[in-house]
Amino acid sequence: MKPDIASRADIEKVVHLFYDKVKTDDTIGFFFTKVVPIDWDKHFSVMCAFWENVLFYTGEYEGNPLVTHRKINQKYPTNTQHFARWMELFNEAVDTLFAGPNADQMKQHAKAIAAVMQLKL
Numbered sequence: 001m002k003p004d005i006a007s008r009a010d011i012e013k014v015v016h017l018f019y020d021k022v023k024t025d026d027t028i029g030f031f032f033t034k035v036v037p038i039d040w041d042k043h044f045s046v047m048c049a050f051w052e053n054v055l056f057y058t059g060e061y062e063g064n065p066l067v068t069h070r071k072i073n074q075k076y077p078t079n080t081q082h083f084a085r086w087m088e089l090f091n092e093a094v095d096t097l098f099a100g101p102n103a104d105q106m107k108q109h110a111k112a113i114a115a116v117m118q119l120k121l
Contacts, residue, residue, distance in 0.1 A: 004100025011051045018093035027085040035076045054109050055102050073121045083114045
């Protein structure tokens with residue numbers, strides 16, 4: 001049986017696996033390589049802080065994902081296919097490594113984020 005997500009180290013594993021998949025993905029990878037070149041070290045740190053706050057209420061994340069994604073959307077419009085692929089890769093990353101209430105919460109929160117982003121963009 002897989003363990004549940006229990007620490008920042010576990011979150012880091014998910015985030016790294018997810019972005020390893022994203023970087024080479026034909027559907028959404030270009031957002032991270034061509035539309036908005038990413039400082040990966042900074043991005044990983046921000047994403048881990050975000051998810052740590054979601055799961056463990058650390059208060060370490062400061063940012064507004066909607067503002068960031070609106071800027072990206074202005075450069076290259078996102079569509080339903082992009083969000084569906086993002087969700088697929090995200091769920092794969094979580095499910096490959098973990099199972100349990102925190103893993104489920106992470107996937108549900110990601111689904112809610114995708115829904116809000118699609119509505120607001």
